[in-house]
Amino acid sequence: MSSASNTGKGRGQVAALARTARGWLVASVGCGAVSAACLVGQFVVLAHVVDDTVFRGQSLWAERGLLVLFGACLLGCIGARFASDMAGTEAGLQVVASVRNALLRHLAKAGPVACVRLPAGQVLSVVDEGVEALEPFFARYVPSAAMMVMLPLLILAVVCGVDGWSFVILACTGPLVPMCMVFVGYSAQKAMDRQWGYLSTLAGSFLDALRGLKTLRVFGRTAGSLERIGVLGDAHRRATLSVMKIAFLTSASLEFFASLSIALVAVVFGSRLLAGTAEFRSAFLVLLLAPEYFAPLRNFSASYHARQNAMAALEQIAKLQALPELAIALDAEEVTAGDHAGTVVESLRCEHVGAEYEASATVLHDVNCTFRRGQFSVLSGESGAGKSTLLSVILGLLPPSAGRFCVLDAHDLPALRSDVCMAYVPQRPQLVYGTVADNLRMGLPHASLEAMREAAHMADALEFIESLPEGFSTVVGERGSRLSKGQVRRLALARALLRKPDVLVLDEPTADLDPASARRIASAIRQCVAGRIVIAATHKAELVACADQVLDIADGQVMVRAVPGDSLAQPAGEKEVCPA
Numbered sequence: 180m181s182s183a184s185n186t187g188k189g190r191g192q193v194a195a196l197a198r199t200a201r202g203w204l205v206a207s208v209g210c211g212a213v214s215a216a217c218l219v220g221q222f223v224v225l226a227h228v229v230d231d232t233v234f235r236g237q238s239l240w241a242e243r244g245l246l247v248l249f250g251a252c253l254l255g256c257i258g259a260r261f262a263s264d265m266a267g268t269e270a271g272l273q274v275v276a277s278v279r280n281a282l283l284r285h286l287a288k289a290g291p292v293a294c295v296r297l298p299a300g301q302v303l304s305v306v307d308e309g310v311e312a313l314e315p316f317f318a319r320y321v322p323s324a325a326m327m328v329m330l331p332l333l334i335l336a337v338v339c340g341v342d343g344w345s346f347v348i349l350a351c352t353g354p355l356v357p358m359c360m361v362f363v364g365y366s367a368q369k370a371m372d373r374q375w376g377y378l379s380t381l382a383g384s385f386l387d388a389l390r391g392l393k394t395l396r397v398f399g400r401t402a403g404s405l406e407r408i409g410v411l412g413d414a415h416r417r418a419t420l421s422v423m424k425i426a427f428l429t430s431a432s433l434e435f436f437a438s439l440s441i442a443l444v445a446v447v448f449g450s451r452l453l454a455g456t457a458e459f460r461s462a463f464l465v466l467l468l469a470p471e472y473f474a475p476l477r478n479f480s481a482s483y484h485a486r487q488n489a490m491a492a493l494e495q496i497a498k499l500q501a502l503p504e505l506a507i508a509l510d511a512e513e514v515t516a517g518d519h520a521g522t523v524v525e526s527l528r529c530e531h532v533g534a535e536y537e538a539s540a541t542v543l544h545d546v547n548c549t550f551r552r553g554q555f556s557v558l559s560g561e562s563g564a565g566k567s568t569l570l571s572v573i574l575g576l577l578p579p580s581a582g583r584f585c586v587l588d589a590h591d592l593p594a595l596r597s598d599v600c601m602a603y604v605p606q607r608p609q610l611v612y613g614t615v616a617d618n619l620r621m622g623l624p625h626a627s628l629e630a631m632r633e634a635a636h637m638a639d640a641l642e643f644i645e646s647l648p649e650g651f652s653t654v655v656g657e658r659g660s661r662l663s664k665g666q667v668r669r670l671a672l673a674r675a676l677l678r679k680p681d682v683l684v685l686d687e688p689t690a691d692l693d694p695a696s697a698r699r700i701a702s703a704i705r706q707c708v709a710g711r712i713v714i715a716a717t718h719k720a721e722l723v724a725c726a727d728q729v730l731d732i733a734d735g736q737v738m739v740r741a742v743p744g745d746s747l748a749q750p751a752g753e754k755e756v757c758p759a
């Protein structure tokens with residue numbers, strides 16, 4: 180993508196973001212204007228008072244009116260500057276909060292299928308540091324950019340009325356600063372982009388190393404991984420240093436121009452004062468104003484790297500925002516049993532459904548099948564056949580690329596997806612750092628202990644939970660590291676059952692389990708079938724043996740296998756075929 184189109188996009192994004200905190204930004208710039216006016220007023224009054232008392236023999240008492248005015252301007256300047264800073268900070272914080280919320284909402288809509296297209300480390304660093312980088316842009320850069328225009332123009336106007344030579348010197352040297360900023364801006368932006376690239380890769384590598392510590396250690400690759408992280412850290416340090424170098428060089432060149440210009444004004448005025456062709460009041464006022472003419476330019480330069488940083492961050496944010504919204508939007512995400520009274524989901528139906536992750540790489544095509552209430556359906560097939568893909572379509576995480584997936588209610592009428600209480604046990608269940616109860620309540624936030632015990636009992640997890648040192652209050656460790664794989668799986672099943680779902684979707688629910696545990700889980704699943712739709716993807720014979728319907732997936736197509744004693748001919752949930 181060309182840098183011009185990037186810049187255009189960046190400007191569009193900035194304008195859209197500025198609208199979210201427009202009030203505070205206007206307040207910040209407005210207060211900045213008041214402080215600029217007070218500052219100039221204060222110096223005009225001071226020059227008057229000093230001239231009157233030192234050269235015109237006036238007493239301070241005679242100047243009391245001007246002294247009060249000076250005090251008022253001083254206080255007004257301090258107060259307005261404080262208010263401007265506070266309003267700018269508020270604007271920055273508001274933008275950060277709104278961008279982060281929007282980004283998180285978008286990631287939720289993109290869903291897990293789209294989110295895995297970017298490395299987790301990158302997503303993490305953008306949502307964290309990337310969004311934070313917008314705060315100094317709106318809190319400092321935007322107000323200082325406004326101030327850089329207002330205060331120098333005001334000073335130029337005053338100086339123009341006081342002394343022509345000084346006006347010419349300031350008017351000629353002032354624009355050198357923004358020109359210098361534009362010149363260094365391009366190389367600074369490149370350095371910033373490089374810095375962001377290293378930060379994202381570093382965050383991703385660190386996360387991968389933490390997750391795969393066990394494997395790295397067994398393979399003897401811990402040192403190699405640490406070395407790689409070290410190299411990346413070093414590259415990030417160097418990129419940061421080059422950014423700082425540009426920032427320091429910019430401010431040094433600015434200082435040079437400012438000092439040169441002020442010295443020139445002083446020398447020109449000094450020589451004219453000596454020659455008696457200029458008066459003290461004007462010279463004093465111009466010398467008071469000259470440093471203030473450059474101060475906002477200096478502040479602007481100091482905050483310029485905030486702009487570069489924000490532009491680099493916006494580019495990363497745009498990549499996250501470009502993730503497609505694959506997950507079906509469920510407004511009623513907190514749907515639980517009872518919330519959808521009146522709708523009893525009778526069946527789920529795939530009609531000529533196709534599924535793909537990337538265009539032209541179809542995983543499933545022309546899938547026709549029905550999942551009925553009170554029926555346990557098993558998706559079977561070789562690894563990579565597309566079982567999890569079909570589950571993603573059913574869960575609404577991947578929209579069908581062809582055909583349609585529909586939900587039918589008790590009257591065989593289409594029901595809204597958001598009316599359906601679904602629960603899911605993924606192939607690799609995720610537990611959070613917290614207690615057993617915390618993890619169960621992710622399924623149903625205010626579940627009672629009794630409800631949790633009941634769900635745990637159904638999932639064959641109650642016995643092991645009660646044998647833990649603190650029962651339901653035992654901390655499970657990072658991603659359930661203090662539990663066995665089988666215990667994690669049973670806990671995840673209990674979490675799903677706690678929701679009392681209409682539709683229970685399970686991906687390899689008996690993986691990692693010994694035959695006895697697998698049979699117990701199969702039997703537990705079988706017990707849940709009454710009154711709900713249960714669908715599992717599995718390779719395991721003990722689950723296939725429990726099924727009312729087996730769907731074989733091969734070559735992207737689904738074949739319904741005949742099962743002896745099909746549940747259509749048998750009352751719901753009463754099948755007892757789980758092997759002992």
Ligand SMILES: Nc1ncnc2c1ncn2[C@@H]1O[C@H](COP(=O)(O)OP(=O)(O)OP(=O)(O)O)[C@@H](O)[C@H]1O
Binds near residue numbers: 560563565
């Ligand atoms: N997020 C993804 N992006 C791109 N391709 C994917 C993604 N997930 C799966 N695939 C591809 O889709 C195909 C089907 O994968 P899927 O996970 O559905 O198979 P599966 O039958 O569940 O396999 P397993 O039994 O090993 O879990 C595979 O070729 C896989 O490489």
